[in-house]
Amino acid sequence: MDFSSIEFKLEEIGLTKAEIKVYLALLELGSSTTGPIIDKSQTANSKIYQILEKLIQKGLVTFYKQEGLRYYKATPPISLLRYLKEKQEQIREQENQIKQILPTLEAFHAQQEEEKEALVFKGPKGIKTAFHDVVDTLKKGETVNIMAVYNFGQEYKRLAHYFQKIRAKKGIKARYMIAKSGKPVADLFSNYPPIEIRFMKESLAMPSIFIIYKNKVIISLGDEMIMFMIKSERVADTFRMYFEQLWPQATPYLKKEALKRAR
Secondary structure, eight states: OOHHHHHHHHHHTTOOHHHHHHHHHHHHHOSBOHHHHHHHHTOOTTTHHHHHHHHHHTTSEEEEEETTEEEEEEOOTTHHHHHHHHHHHHHHHHHHHHHHHHHHHHHHHHHHHTSOEEEEEEHHHHHHHHHHHHHHHSOTTOEEEEEEOSOOOHHHHHHHHHHHHHHHHHTOEEEEEEEGGGHHHHHHHTTSSSEEEEEEOGGGOOSSEEEEETTEEEEEOTTSSEEEEEEOHHHHHHHHHHHHHHGGGSEEOOHHHHHHHHO
């Protein structure tokens, strides 16, 4: 195995490039004062003591004094395994410490969740991610309010169909307002209860899709693969209030209408 491979593997376990050069130099030199170590490892005079001290702390170098001079010596290479075991023990200890403070950190994160935020989702995967956020955020029996256009692009229609499936599977209720000319979409989505669909007046038809849930609003055009999510209690409440104003004025969709057309 060449030196470059050895250096790479030593760097992988956490040694710095400077520490590796000094350690390998000592393996070749045996016991040595700093002068030969500096020459062999090409380490700066001002850095050598600092590097040696770090290697001593890691158990990879030891020293002794003779005739007033300090000699350094690399410990046997098997010390590298002991060094790794100590690191593993430190990581386990750090993991336990993090577990102890995790509830406090989660509380801080929950407070930040109340902050305003705006996100953009692009492409089919992005749209799916946004739809999954709706399903993941809401619990079974809770409601998502949707005001929507109906002229979906083909790819968007496939994703909207997917959303209705995963929503229905979790038992999340949807209240869906759409223009009356969007009956084919209503016929399709009505197959995924719990859902209540109403038709709003054509004059009030939405130019975009608005998905309102908890403290979030997703806004999208039905023919473009992009969504904007606004995370704000105030914004969500504003859209929710507008939805509640329109809902009583909208005409309920009746499943039998779809059945008659199917005959």
